[in-house]
């Protein structure tokens with residue numbers, strides 16, 4: 001029987017500098033990009049932080065790159081959001097649970113990373129770091145087995161992925177072949193009825209451009225209260241809003257439970273991109289907070305944890321549509337019936353063409369064509385992408 005190589009070394013890097021760092025920190029874009037143009041957030045109550053999310057620090061963390069090298073020289077890697085703080089955790093804390101171990105012991109490794117950091121982690125950046133290590137581990141396992149990750153997750157249940165697009169131009173997304181368009185919400189409660197009116201005018205205008213059958217959604221990025229979200233949902237109902245996303249504070253499970261009761265019949269409530277682990281999603285599911293959960297596989301605990309989250313959601317009859325995370329979610333979505341479509345974040349500044357999400361960090365990143373991606377595009381070992389050697393990596397800590 002072939003003996004698996006052991007893990008020789010774990011390394012964690014950030015990507016230094018450059019306006020529009022992009023990559024896993026996809027909010028870190030240059031001036032004029034739709035993703036940072038007056039999008040409503042809870043910080044909007046402060047006028048100085050209303051125009052740009054970068055102004056209050058949405059891009060302070062930066063990208064985390066994790067490399068795991070086996071003693072036969074094979075290297076698995078992954079990118080997510082986490083920056084230098086996450087590098088510290090990977091190098092000074094989590095590496096001890098991997099080095100010298102069999103890379104296929106991903107359950108044991110995950111368990112030790114999570115419970116070893118339970119006293120200071122459980123959510124947020126600590127679970128981002130755990131996710132980065134877990135994704136790199138799955139990439140390494142795929143490379144050692146010479147199999148794409150989706151083969152190790154049970155194989156494809158359909159021949160292609162279909163995508164909705166997130167961005168400022170759902171009308172252009174329709175022309176590109178996407179099945180729907182998710183708009184960012186531009187005006188929050190602090191802008192009163194005037195702002196609410198602009199939110200409604202925008203969805204009305206977009207509906208007139210895309211016609212009746214194209215999905216339209218609003219992404220509220222945690223900016224609202226239950227009352228405002230309820231009003232928004234009811235006013236957008238006549239324009240066929242398919243779902244209202246992440247309307248309130250992720251910790252307000254009770255608020256989501258109420259919003260789910262308040263929205264018009266047939267409108268979906270979605271959330272989860274800033275939720276972590278099976279326990280966080282258990283709360284959302286068992287309290288009846290939403291119809292679709294949207295974990296980010298680079299933030300919720302990685303593939304190992306997403307497997308558990310997805311099974312829980314399936315048992316609750318909920319869909320799992322991961323937050324846009326490129327290949328890291330594609331290899332999962334293609335293997336699950338309760339993940340019937342995926343998100344594609346339009347990274348082009350005007351949302352007018354399809355561009356790779358983790359650019360410039362990743363090479364060979366598959367992108368949808370006419371809103372779809374054939375499963376064969378994933379048929380490379382691991383996640384099937386490479387680190388761009390032109391992008392300078394910086395290792396802030398060693399161990």
Ligand SMILES: C[C@H](O)[C@H](O)[C@@H](O)[C@@H](O)C(=O)O
Pocket residue numbers: 035039166167183184185219221273323324343345
């Ligand atoms: C478009 C939203 O404001 C976020 O920037 C986006 O990252 C996320 O919420 C999404 O669902 O794509």
Ligand SMILES: [Mg+2]
Pocket residue numbers: 219221245246273323
């Ligand atoms: Mg969202």
